[in-house]
Amino acid sequence: ETGVTQSPTHLIKTRGQQVTLRCSSQSGHNTVSWYQQALGQGPQFIFQYYREEENGRGNFPPRFSGLQFPNYSSELNVNALELDDSALYLCASSRQGENEKLFFGSGTQLSVL
Amino acid sequence: DAKTTQPNSMESNEEEPVHLPCNHSTISGTDYIHWYRQLPSQGPEYVIHGLTSNVNNRMASLAIAEDRKSSTLILHRATLRDAAVYYCILRGYSGNTPLVFGKGTRLSVIA
Numbered sequence: 001e002t003g004v005t006q007s008p009t010h011l012i013k014t015r016g017q018q019v020t021l022r023c024s025s026q027s028g029h030n031t032v033s034w035y036q037q038a039l040g041q042g043p044q045f046i047f048q049y050y051r052e053e054e055n056g057r058g059n060f061p062p063r064f065s066g067l068q069f070p071n072y073s074s075e076l077n078v079n080a081l082e083l084d085d086s087a088l089y090l091c092a093s094s095r096q097g098e099n100e101k102l103f104f105g106s107g108t109q110l111s112v113l
Numbered sequence: 114d115a116k117t118t119q120p121n122s123m124e125s126n127e128e129e130p131v132h133l134p135c136n137h138s139t140i141s142g143t144d145y146i147h148w149y150r151q152l153p154s155q156g157p158e159y160v161i162h163g164l165t166s167n168v169n170n171r172m173a174s175l176a177i178a179e180d181r182k183s184s185t186l187i188l189h190r191a192t193l194r195d196a197a198v199y200y201c202i203l204r205g206y207s208g209n210t211p212l213v214f215g216k217g218t219r220l221s222v223i224a
Binding site: 041043044099101102104 | 145149155156157158159198200206209210211212214215216217
């Protein structure tokens with residue numbers, strides 16, 4: 001039922017570079033959120049988009065930015081990559097509403113060297 | 114955000130029931146209790162959620178204490194495919210509030 005796809009699955013970048021990660025939401029879902037998961041930790045909320053507007057943000061600096069498109073696909077952009085940005089980046093889509101389930105993709109594993 | 118406390122790890126034999134505990138002593142009256150699990154090399158997946166009453170679905174049961182300060186996720190017959198990290202999450206009532214994950218409980222299932 002998941003239907004959330006992320007690309008690429010793996011990515012290697014060097015410190016200071018910029019990266020764009022992509023997510024295709026499940027059909028019928030108009031809300032997308034992004035999470036960062038460091039090794040051995042639970043996912044941490046980055047931000048959420050609803051109808052192409054950011055409507056929630058976690059404790060991440062402005063160099064983490066995003067976009068949601070009219071077809072509800074989404075991008076996560078990270079500028080000026082740091083070594084600590086190495087993590088699994090997860091996209092989740094849902095319908096807007098009370099306690100709607102989140103459907104997660106399998107993530108993009110980003111390594112910053 | 115209210116916090117939850119879970120054991121770091123648990124072990125179960127295949128085809129036996131598993132009870133995964135979660136403490137949430139600072140839960141507010143409008144917080145729902147959600148459970149997600151994360152299988153190896155996958156994103157988290159929804160398991161179940163509830164407010165006050167016990168809940169059942171095809172994956173699991175959720176037993177909620179009367180004072181709501183603790184809950185238990187019950188897998189009725191563990192299989193090898195249930196080996197995962199299980200997260201207990203409190204989620205506010207209004208709209209699409211984000212999920213706040215802790216470290217969860219790593220469940221190992223032994224054949």
